[in-house]
Amino acid sequence: MNATPTPQRPSLGLALRHAHLRAARLFAEELKPLGLENIHAGIFMHVGLLGMLTQRQLVDSMGVDKSAMVRALDALEARGLVRREAHPTDRRAHAVILTDAGRATLERVMAAVRRTEERMTTGFTPEEAELFHSLVVRFAYPCPDTPPDGSDDVSDEYA
Numbered sequence: 610m611n612a613t614p615t616p617q618r619p620s621l622g623l624a625l626r627h628a629h630l631r632a633a634r635l636f637a638e639e640l641k642p643l644g645l646e647n648i649h650a651g652i653f654m655h656v657g658l659l660g661m662l663t664q665r666q667l668v669d670s671m672g673v674d675k676s677a678m679v680r681a682l683d684a685l686e687a688r689g690l691v692r693r694e695a696h697p698t699d700r701r702a703h704a705v706i707l708t709d710a711g712r713a714t715l716e717r718v719m720a721a722v723r724r725t726e727e728r729m730t731t732g733f734t735p736e737e738a739e740l741f742h743s744l745v746v747r748f749a750y751p752c753p754d755t756p757p758d759g760s761d762d763v764s765d766e767y768a
Contacts, residue, residue, distance in 0.1 A: 632725065636722070643718070652678075655667055656711075657715040664682065664693070682705060689710050689711075691708060693705055726742075
């Protein structure tokens, strides 16, 4: 693929950046009725799908600023959706755990993920949508040992 980028055919990097921004915006729209932001959804997905994580692990895997993570966790804790407690094996660390209300919210977040993915692939045939998904996953995780939790990623908009 050696074509020179033009206004009609932007570079792949620029197109990916715009796709990322669009995906983040669509996801934010789906989360708004839940009173959540993208960073909150990222916390739910990481902790809900990977289990107990430390605040540091969340910062690293989501690629967000420490202070942004603290603010997001404070907001979720105030709503009774997560709790922080001493890590069972590392006294210096705080483990983040979903509460019962948080687990129920995770289900609503995952429904928002599904709706977002449907909106992202509007106009695609089912086969195109599946191909698009598989190609993006293959690009994002090129090696079998690439962490599926995104811990090598630096995105802060679409967790």
